[in-house]
Amino acid sequence: IGVWVGVGSVDESPEQAGSTHYLEHLLFKGTSRRSALDISSAIESVGGDINAFTAKEYTCYYVRILDNDLPLAMDVVADMVTSSLVEPAEVDAERNVVLEEIAMRDDDPADAVHDLLAGQMWGDAPLGRSILGSVESITGMARDTVNDYYRQRYRPRNIVVAAAGNLEHDAVVKLVAEAFGVDGFLSGDDEPAAPRIGGIAPDVATGVALLQRPTEQANLLLGMPGLNRNDPRRFALGVLNAALGGGMSSRLFQEIRERRGLAYSVYSFAAQHAETGMFGVYVGCQPKRADEVLDLARSVLADVASSGITDDELASGKGQARGNLVLGMEDTSARMGRLAKAELVYDELPSIDELLTRIDAVTMDDVRELASSLLSAPPALAVVGPFDDATRFEAAIG
Incomplete structure (x- = not known):
């Protein structure tokens, strides 16, 4: 089960940077009914897992548990989400944990480079800021800032409960009403918040x-x-992403790793948000190979932008998309997330067959037109490594 809250780092002001993620940590620290130890031990003592994550547009608290223990899981996670105390002592103690997480991110260059690119492309717009916040924002964040953010944002209108597994819908609805109805949390007549769709791109x-x-x-x-x-x-x-960098048979992987041995890790990705998105290419290589790798990656992108992909790549890309979709549905966590996102950010829940039909409908012209507009745009570049001067890379993206 997952309790999804329609609030993420894009909802923060610059002064609140990192507060959504900070709050995610704090909700595990105790309520009037349970201590932090009580929360974790209640789930772990029956063999379950409880955790959470913060994204740019939503936060999720999830539990994986045996079907017979669903009432327990629902009660625990609802208690956390609705009734956290956000004690001053816990805020101060968890501040150090969040700062350690920022340090861990900074020590992982493959992770840090993604935040660096978002900041380069979108600047101080909400999408450009790190979900974790900064050392300065977390160090200076007062308890009242986090608690006020919690009380304002964690309201019934912003919350979706999703569940997948051996369960009955009506029984889950009953459990939700009981677990979330404590202390009048569900009183009032607020309408559900509209799905996060559209907006002005930064x-x-x-x-x-x-x-x-x-x-x-x-x-x-x-x-x-x-x-x-x-x-x-x-x-x-x-389909385009699969052809370019979605696996070992992709163009980027073949050109950079297989044929030339210039990198171990190379891939492309598409990050999509309500108002805009990003298409990116990552490569990790020896510093002395950086210029050669960048030239090669730009060459592959330019070739696909001008000439499109092959018939074989189109067929393979569709096959990869179909397979990933269907095989992903074998995991109950993926099913649970699909249900929640349909309510929070898509405003539709097409069947698997409908999605497969949309994939099959992709034509060569569709991919060619998209590649021409997407891949010919001037790129931004983020680099983490032993280099002293960023200007040395400007020619690579010129």
Whole structure:
């Protein structure tokens, strides 16, 4: 089961940067009914798992548990989400944990480079800021800031409960009403918040962002504007992404790793949000190979932008998209997430057959037109590695 709250880092002001994620940590620290130990031991003592994650547009608290223990799980997670105390002592103690998480991110260049690229492309717009916040924002964040954010945002209108597994819908609805109805939480007549769709896309910048680190590997991330989450071309984007960098048979993998041995990790990705998106290419390589790898990656992108993909790549991309979709539904967590996102960010829940039909409907012209517009845009570049001067990379994206 998952309790999804329609609030993420994009909802924060600059002064609140990192508060959504900070709050996610704090909701595990105790309620009037349970201590932090009580929360974890209640689930773990029956063999379950409880955790949470924060994204740019939503937060999720989830439990994986035996079907017979569903009432327990629902009661525990509802108690956390609705009745956290956010005690001052816990806020101060957890501050250090969040700062450690920021340090861990900074120590992982393959992770840090993604935040670096978002900041380069979108600047101080909400999408450009890190979900974790900054050392400065977390260090200076008062208990009242986090608690006020909690009381304002964690309301019934912003919450979706999703569940998947051996269960009955009516029984789950009854459990939700009981678990969330404590202390009048469900009183009132608020309508559910509308799904997060559309909005004004932030301005996009190009250029180079460099984070100097004494690493043995250069971490390179090219990014360009992508599609928003509900763009009808997203199915063509899935096929294009598979052909470019979605696996070992993709163009980027074959050209950079298989034929030349220039990198171990190379892939492309599409990140999609309500108002805009990003298409990116990541490569990790020896620092002395960085210029050669960037030239090669740009060459592959330019070739696909001008000439499109082959018939074999179209067929393979569709097959990969179909397989990923169907095989993903074998996991109850994926099913649960699909249900929640249909309510929070899509406003539709097409059947698997409908989605397969949309994938099959993608044509060569669809992919060619998308590639021409998407891949010909001037890119931004984020680099984490042992380099002193960002200007050395400007020619690679010019």
